Amino acid sequence: MPGYSDPGFDTLALHAGATPDPATGARATPIHLTTSFVFQSSEHAASLFNMERSGHVYSRISNPTTAVLEERIAALEGGTGAIATASGQAALHLAIATLAGAGQHIVASSALYGGSHNLLDYTLRRFGISTTFVQPGDIDGWRAAIQPDTRLLFGETLGNPGLDVLDIPSISAIAHEARLPLLVDSTFTPPWLYKPFDHGADLIFHSATKFLSGHGTVVGGLLVDSGAFDWDASGRFPELSEGYDGFHGMVFSEESTVGAFLLRARREGLRDFGACMSPHTAWLVLQGIETLPLRMARHVDNTRKVVAMLAAHPMVSRVGYPELESHPNHALAKQLLPKGCGAVFSFDLKGSRAQGVAFIEALKIFSHLANVGDCRSLVIHPASTTHFRMDDAALSRAGIGPGTIRLSIGLEDADDLIDDLKRALKVAEKTPASTGSAGGKPA
Amino acid sequence: MKFLVPGPNGTVPAYAYTGGKPFDPALPCVVFIHGALHDHSVWTLLARWCAHHGHSALAVDLPGHGRSAGPVLDSVQDLTDWLLALLAAAGVNQAGQATLVGHSMGALIGLEAAARAPDLVGRLVMIGAAYPMKVSTALLATAASAPLAAIDMVNAFSIGTLAAKPGYPGPGMWLHGSNRALMRRVLAGPNGTGCTVNLFHHDFSVCDAYAGGLEAAALVRCPVTMVLGTMDQMTPPRAARDIAAALKARIVTLPSGHSLLAEVPDGVLAALRDALL
Numbered sequence: 001m002p003g004y005s006d007p008g009f010d011t012l013a014l015h016a017g018a019t020p021d022p023a024t025g026a027r028a029t030p031i032h033l034t035t036s037f038v039f040q041s042s043e044h045a046a047s048l049f050n051m052e053r054s055g056h057v058y059s060r061i062s063n064p065t066t067a068v069l070e071e072r073i074a075a076l077e078g079g080t081g082a083i084a085t086a087s088g089q090a091a092l093h094l095a096i097a098t099l100a101g102a103g104q105h106i107v108a109s110s111a112l113y114g115g116s117h118n119l120l121d122y123t124l125r126r127f128g129i130s131t132t133f134v135q136p137g138d139i140d141g142w143r144a145a146i147q148p149d150t151r152l153l154f155g156e157t158l159g160n161p162g163l164d165v166l167d168i169p170s171i172s173a174i175a176h177e178a179r180l181p182l183l184v185d186s187t188f189t190p191p192w193l194y195k196p197f198d199h200g201a202d203l204i205f206h207s208a209t210k211f212l213s214g215h216g217t218v219v220g221g222l223l224v225d226s227g228a229f230d231w232d233a234s235g236r237f238p239e240l241s242e243g244y245d246g247f248h249g250m251v252f253s254e255e256s257t258v259g260a261f262l263l264r265a266r267r268e269g270l271r272d273f274g275a276c277m278s279p280h281t282a283w284l285v286l287q288g289i290e291t292l293p294l295r296m297a298r299h300v301d302n303t304r305k306v307v308a309m310l311a312a313h314p315m316v317s318r319v320g321y322p323e324l325e326s327h328p329n330h331a332l333a334k335q336l337l338p339k340g341c342g343a344v345f346s347f348d349l350k351g352s353r354a355q356g357v358a359f360i361e362a363l364k365i366f367s368h369l370a371n372v373g374d375c376r377s378l379v380i381h382p383a384s385t386t387h388f389r390m391d392d393a394a395l396s397r398a399g400i401g402p403g404t405i406r407l408s409i410g411l412e413d414a415d416d417l418i419d420d421l422k423r424a425l426k427v428a429e430k431t432p433a434s435t436g437s438a439g440g441k442p443a
Numbered sequence: 444m445k446f447l448v449p450g451p452n453g454t455v456p457a458y459a460y461t462g463g464k465p466f467d468p469a470l471p472c473v474v475f476i477h478g479a480l481h482d483h484s485v486w487t488l489l490a491r492w493c494a495h496h497g498h499s500a501l502a503v504d505l506p507g508h509g510r511s512a513g514p515v516l517d518s519v520q521d522l523t524d525w526l527l528a529l530l531a532a533a534g535v536n537q538a539g540q541a542t543l544v545g546h547s548m549g550a551l552i553g554l555e556a557a558a559r560a561p562d563l564v565g566r567l568v569m570i571g572a573a574y575p576m577k578v579s580t581a582l583l584a585t586a587a588s589a590p591l592a593a594i595d596m597v598n599a600f601s602i603g604t605l606a607a608k609p610g611y612p613g614p615g616m617w618l619h620g621s622n623r624a625l626m627r628r629v630l631a632g633p634n635g636t637g638c639t640v641n642l643f644h645h646d647f648s649v650c651d652a653y654a655g656g657l658e659a660a661a662l663v664r665c666p667v668t669m670v671l672g673t674m675d676q677m678t679p680p681r682a683a684r685d686i687a688a689a690l691k692a693r694i695v696t697l698p699s700g701h702s703l704l705a706e707v708p709d710g711v712l713a714a715l716r717d718a719l720l
Contacts, residue, residue, distance in 0.1 A: 006599050006619055017617070019606035051463075052492035054609045054708055062614035071606070074617035080624045081616035227624030254460060256612050257484040257509065258624040263613065 010293045017071025031283045032064045061271055065279035069286050073222045076191040077204055080227035081262045084282055088207025089115055090275035091221030095183050095203055098265040100151040102128025107145040109136040110397045111159025114387040136164040143174045158188040161346045161382050161406045162320050165329035172200025179234040188342045192296040202229040210373025214288035214295055218281045227258030240264055300340035303409040309418045310347050315425045318348040343409040344372045348401055352433035356403050362427035365420040377410035377417055446532045457529055458510035460502040462494025468534030475502035478547030479646030480626040482509030485704050487612055508629055515645055519653040523555040539565030546570045548650045558659035568718050570670040571701050573682035574656035578647045586644040593643055594626045603674035603700025611705035618705050660689035667692040668718040672699035
């Protein structure tokens with residue numbers, strides 16, 4: 001296996017972190033559904049607890065099946081390691097809770113998944129962590145928003161749902177000038193499409209619920225560390241560079257030069273908050289990742305065909321896909337995302353709210369639900385669902401109109417998807433515009 | 444822990460990890476010496492075990508590596524001078540008190556130190572070691588001209604598996620990514636301040652140039668253990684045959700590539716425990 005370079009992406013997607021089971025010879029990764037692991041002796045137990053040996057103790061902290069998934073996503077992202085969590089939200093919370101506490105501050109993109117926005121703008125404020133939101137493309141705004149107590153910059157690689165392309169090279173440079181890390185949510189851009197570490201991001205998280213598992217079957221999250229950020233040199237993170245009384249007085253940056261963040265996150269956040277991933281979930285996400293390269297190629301291919309149809313359709317006023325020249329981040333997308341801009345995008349329907357409802361209800365292949373990244377095609381109306389807690393001003397800042405419709409393109413035959421959409425658009429066109437405009441303007 | 448180490452460039456601060464306990468110079472001391480473009484963090488599991496089992500531990504950062512200030516030292520002999528000066532500064536001076544444990548380039552430093560201070564060194568453990576430790580011309584050239592590319596080459600070449608279990612320093616760590624990140628960090632110089640030399644090319648040149656191995660072996664009086672990886676392509680077991688014979692070394696082979704500390708940490712610990720008996 002060793003050669004002059006690491007194996008390629010497709011090989012890593014199948015093999016990284018996994019080996020035939022030494023006990024049984026099982027070729028597929030076994031599901032280790034056990035809470036805990038027998039110690040070889042009292043001395044062995046003590047050495048595991050004291051970090052004199054590596055190994056598994058209790059499945060909230062680590063588990064052999066989950067560890068395979070953690071190694072695999074780290075391999076695919078180009079990171080040092082990862083932590084699997086109960087959900088993408090848990091991964092985001094774990095990252096923040098490891099680096100920030102009461103009285104500290106985050107600078108975040110305003111174009112975020114509604115759940116992330118909610119966590120930052122409401123829930124974390126209750127715990128004393130405040131957030132300043134900036135338009136993702138306002139580079140000077142990112143710099144200006146940094147305060148003495150800022151501990152993290154955060155954005156989505158492709159903002160939800162407008163697909164604002166995060167300028168990671170510029171924003172990470174601003175973060176690093178301020179001796180701060182950049183965390184990105186790369187859920188819409190699994191590593192087959194895009195590797196944010198290559199462009200300067202320091203931490204990545206995924207909702208593994210989406211493209212990584214790929215089948216709409218499980219909820220999970222993954223938090224990955226590049227190992228590139230120097231927590232000691234920063235001087236802003238005593239959580240990592242000074243002794244932690246909650247774990248043997250350990251100085252995590254001393255224990256591991258490039259794994260300090262993950263050590264603290266696992267031995268504090270995962271241990272104490274407990275939002276771990278089930279080994280069964282980990283196994284299902286692994287099954288998904290094994291075909292990720294094949295699926296993502298098909299997701300993107302189908303998306304391009306659907307986007308082309310919608311962009312030319314008279315009932316559609318706007319298609320928000322960065323590969324289109326009309327998208328405000330088209331040039332940046334060409335630079336950062338040459339393999340495609342994923343399979344989730346939004347478009348605006350011409351017509352009224354009633355026509356929008358008629359469109360969604362006329363679809364037969366697309367499922368109306370609150371998820372993306374399924375192998376099946378999905379549709380949703382963000383203003384009334386994922387982003388419903390945001391007022392109109394916040395919606396506008398996030399690039400969402402009241403009539404915006406979001407699609408997640410699946411793996412069906414592209415012709416069938418296009419037929420489904422065309423038929424629904426025709427139904428919408430014939431529906432009386434009796435209850436007012438969907439967006440107050442051609443949406 | 445910081446030490447002040449006297450040398451030809453004056454007194455220079457140096458760092459050594461002490462295994463999570465305060466350093467006690469009265470105890471038998473296990474001294475860990477890292478290899479090229481590494482730092483103390485490759486030893487933390489072993490150092491913690493030693494520090495909590497009746498020994499003191501010093502996992503050093505060599506000059507210009509990790510947390511130790513430069514300048515870098517240009518030969519195994521100079522690095523050995525520095526190591527012995529550090530041990531003296533730490534108060535490790537009793538007969539047989541020091542067990543030297545080195546990986547790769549660090550094993551050559553351990554060998555030279557065991558030869559130069561036979562009263563002080565009670566045991567020598569050489570991990571992933573060979574002699575001579577020649578480096579290919581192509582790799583040296585790449586290390587000089589494109590160190591990041593050379594890191595990727597060495598990283599892939601020195602790791603024997605895509606699934607090192609149970610993970611170092613803990614589960615969920617990706618060995619290839621961790622080693623690449625560590626090498627890049629060390630290349631960037633102490634505290635990211637930027638190193639004045641190409642440390643990758645420097646360290647590999649130090650390995651390549653060392654020519655005193657057999658002469659040193661003749662002076663070593665302590666028991667020697669060599670821990671070798673059956674899949675090691677950097678220092679394959681066959682390349683250790685002559686030096687092992689000269690040292691009358693006990694040989695332990697483990698199913699690993701060159702990165703034994705991360706690939707088979709439990710196996711290395713078992714070998715070290717046997718060596719310390």
